[in-house]
Amino acid sequence: MIWAAFTSEWTKLKRRTLLLSTFLGLAAAASLFVILMFSQASANGGIVTLHQLARPNGLVIGVARASMLLGVVAFGIAASQMASEYSLGTLRQLLVRQPRRAQLLAGKMLGVVTFLVLALCFAGIVAFIVALAAAHSRGVSTSAWFTSTGLGDLFRELGDLALATVAYSVLGLVIGLFVRSAVFAVIIGFAWLIAVENIITRIVPSVQEWLPGASITAVASGGVEGVGYQHGMILSVVYVVVAIVAAMAVFLRSDVTA
Amino acid sequence: MVIDQAMDRTSERPARALAVSTAGLTKRFGERTVVDNVALAIPAGSVCGFVGPNGAGKTTTIRMLLGLIRPTSGSGTILGGSLTEPASYLHKVGALIESPAFYPQLSGRENLKALARLGRIPLTAVDPVLERSGLLARAGDRYRSYSLGMKQRLGIAAAMLAGPELLILDEPTNGLDPAGIVEMRGLIESFANDGITVLVSSHLISEIEQICDYVVMIRAGRLVHQGSVAELRATQQAQFLVAPEHDADRDLLAGILRQSGCTVTPEKADGVLLVEAPGADAAALNRLAAQNGIILRQLTARTRSLERAFFTLTGTKSADVPPGQEMGAIR
Numbered sequence: 031m032i033w034a035a036f037t038s039e040w041t042k043l044k045r046r047t048l049l050l051s052t053f054l055g056l057a058a059a060a061s062l063f064v065i066l067m068f069s070q071a072s073a074n075g076g077i078v079t080l081h082q083l084a085r086p087n088g089l090v091i092g093v094a095r096a097s098m099l100l101g102v103v104a105f106g107i108a109a110s111q112m113a114s115e116y117s118l119g120t121l122r123q124l125l126v127r128q129p130r131r132a133q134l135l136a137g138k139m140l141g142v143v144t145f146l147v148l149a150l151c152f153a154g155i156v157a158f159i160v161a162l163a164a165a166h167s168r169g170v171s172t173s174a175w176f177t178s179t180g181l182g183d184l185f186r187e188l189g190d191l192a193l194a195t196v197a198y199s200v201l202g203l204v205i206g207l208f209v210r211s212a213v214f215a216v217i218i219g220f221a222w223l224i225a226v227e228n229i230i231t232r233i234v235p236s237v238q239e240w241l242p243g244a245s246i247t248a249v250a251s252g253g254v255e256g257v258g259y260q261h262g263m264i265l266s267v268v269y270v271v272v273a274i275v276a277a278m279a280v281f282l283r284s285d286v287t288a
Numbered sequence: 289m290v291i292d293q294a295m296d297r298t299s300e301r302p303a304r305a306l307a308v309s310t311a312g313l314t315k316r317f318g319e320r321t322v323v324d325n326v327a328l329a330i331p332a333g334s335v336c337g338f339v340g341p342n343g344a345g346k347t348t349t350i351r352m353l354l355g356l357i358r359p360t361s362g363s364g365t366i367l368g369g370s371l372t373e374p375a376s377y378l379h380k381v382g383a384l385i386e387s388p389a390f391y392p393q394l395s396g397r398e399n400l401k402a403l404a405r406l407g408r409i410p411l412t413a414v415d416p417v418l419e420r421s422g423l424l425a426r427a428g429d430r431y432r433s434y435s436l437g438m439k440q441r442l443g444i445a446a447a448m449l450a451g452p453e454l455l456i457l458d459e460p461t462n463g464l465d466p467a468g469i470v471e472m473r474g475l476i477e478s479f480a481n482d483g484i485t486v487l488v489s490s491h492l493i494s495e496i497e498q499i500c501d502y503v504v505m506i507r508a509g510r511l512v513h514q515g516s517v518a519e520l521r522a523t524q525q526a527q528f529l530v531a532p533e534h535d536a537d538r539d540l541l542a543g544i545l546r547q548s549g550c551t552v553t554p555e556k557a558d559g560v561l562l563v564e565a566p567g568a569d570a571a572a573l574n575r576l577a578a579q580n581g582i583i584l585r586q587l588t589a590r591t592r593s594l595e596r597a598f599f600t601l602t603g604t605k606s607a608d609v610p611p612g613q614e615m616g617a618i619r
Contacts, residue, residue, distance in 0.1 A: 034405055034406055034407070034408050035406055037405045038402045038403070038405040038406035039402075041394075041398060041401055041402040041405060042391055042394065042402055045391075045393050045394055045398070047393055048393070118389055118390075118391065118392070119386070119387070119389030120389045120390060120391060122351075122354075122356055122385050122389065123385075123389055123390070123403060123446060124403075124406060125354075125355065125356055126354055126355075126356075126378055126381070126382075126383050126385075127378075127403050127406045127407035127409075127449075127450070128406045128407065129355045129374035129375045129378045130375050134406075283358070285351075285356065285357040285358060286351070286356040286357065287351070287356075287357065
């Protein structure tokens with residue numbers, strides 16, 4: 031039953047415009063970050079030094095820094111996918127064909143999450159190719175990237191990014207379900223992740239480690255200042271589980287009048 | 289009292305297998321009761337019109353039947369499945385609820401495939417329903433490029449996808465032009481010929497009258513009447529439009545008719561009287577006028593319409609819901 035909802039969701043997700051805009055959009059965002067990082071890098075300072083980029087984890091530095099941007103995009107797409115079922119009125123059609131609501135929601139979530147994780151993987155591959163070209167143009171040696179340490183770091187970082195994408199996607203889906211408007215869901219998500227958390231952290235720095243955006247960013251980046259990787263992982267899982275339980279509780283009981 | 293009489297007539301009907309039956313179906317949104325103690329009994333195989341003015345509670349009732357809205361109280365069975373377990377019967381039900389809703393970027397065919405996959409219906413069922421609804425030639429076009437009539441037909445195709453035993457169509461002719469309405473009527477008749485029970489809601493009673501053999505009337509959330517269309521028509525008194533040859537005879541004619549037990553109301557048209565004649569036919573009226581030396585230039589029997597029946601049963605002359613009883617956004 032979940033599989034039926036999953037394949038149905040993919041019928042919608044694989045439409046050309048959404049597929050191209052998501053996959054190419056994420057790839058462009060990641061590539062832009064990589065290009066900026068290489069272009070701004072200098073021999074002795076800046077965001078990152080050319081020497082740091084030549085290390086085994088040189089590529090990972092750039093990808094990790096793009097994690098927030100990629101997460102925000104994933105959040106927005108997930109939120110709009112869920113909210114549009116309400117705004118278009120298509121949810122009533124879906125519920126007539128699949129009245130088991132828990133299975134419908136689980137299948138939809140699984141569909142959107144896999145779609146965004148695949149888009150992220152595609153973005154990672156494109157960003158890697160762009161990084162090779164950028165390194166070549168800046169005269170940065172990439173030989174260390176292909177050592178076992180370098181590749182290990184790269185795959186670990188991609189895994190962390192995928193986990194973060196899962197979290198951003200689930201939170202996006204849940205906000206979309208609660209708000210029921212694609213535009214508002216995206217605005218709320220962006221405002222929270224980009225502005226509200228920053229403001230809260232500046233006013234009360236001690237709460238940073240308990241905020242969802244900071245926790246997920248810590249997962250994506252292998253830990254950030256103020257939030258450790260493990261702490262971020264545990265808190266992210268808690269946020270995701272609470273969000274799913276809340277979404278299920280609302281979705282199973284609410285009247286569909288849209 | 290009118291409702292009680294209607295319920296009495298319902299209970300007198302001989303038992304037939306019911307596709308839909310509910311008891312005490314009620315829905316409240318906060319303080320507002322939108323559907324109030326509705327007991328439906330829709331025979332299997334019928335084309336049932338579900339009529340009532342805008343805001344009467346038709347859509348809310350339909351949504352409860354489809355498991356989209358949870359009843360506040362009441363029970364029911366649909367195709368033998370309990371109303372509290374929509375999964376037990378919805379695989380045998382097709383529905384078009386209000387305006388058709390599909391993904392605008394997908395083609396008509398892809399939209400149906402998404403629904404087919406969700407309902408675990410073979411994808412081979414998609415093209416036949418597109419063909420039946422007359423959309424096969426445009427099935428590959430994006431939904432957003434469809435005209436309103438095409439969107440409505442895609443909604444019908446989606447409803448037919450599961451090979452339903454019960455088809456629930458909520459205002460299926462909304463926004464259609466006259467040709468589209470005729471087409472929709474033809475489609476509904478063809479479903480009935482296939483033995484599918486069809487529940488079609490509309491606020492246009494005249495529309496329902498043309499396609500339905502059974503009717504459920506609802507007003508302000510309450511059941512007003514349910515029964516066969518023929519039965520309901522039979523309860524209506526005969527009405528005639530009568531006009532004397534000379535206008536000067538009009539008052540005399542009205543007096544004679546009133547004396548014989550008819551109810552006479554002057555119509556707006558010059559010299560024409562609307563006559564309700566219990567038990568009388570056109571010949572009797574003509575004879576009565578002739579016996580009093582009045583030649584009639586018009587004697588027209590009025591069809592016993594459902595619209596009249598509705599107003600008679602509700603004791604109103606307007607289809608509007610009384611102030612304070614509107615359903616707002618939820619119909």
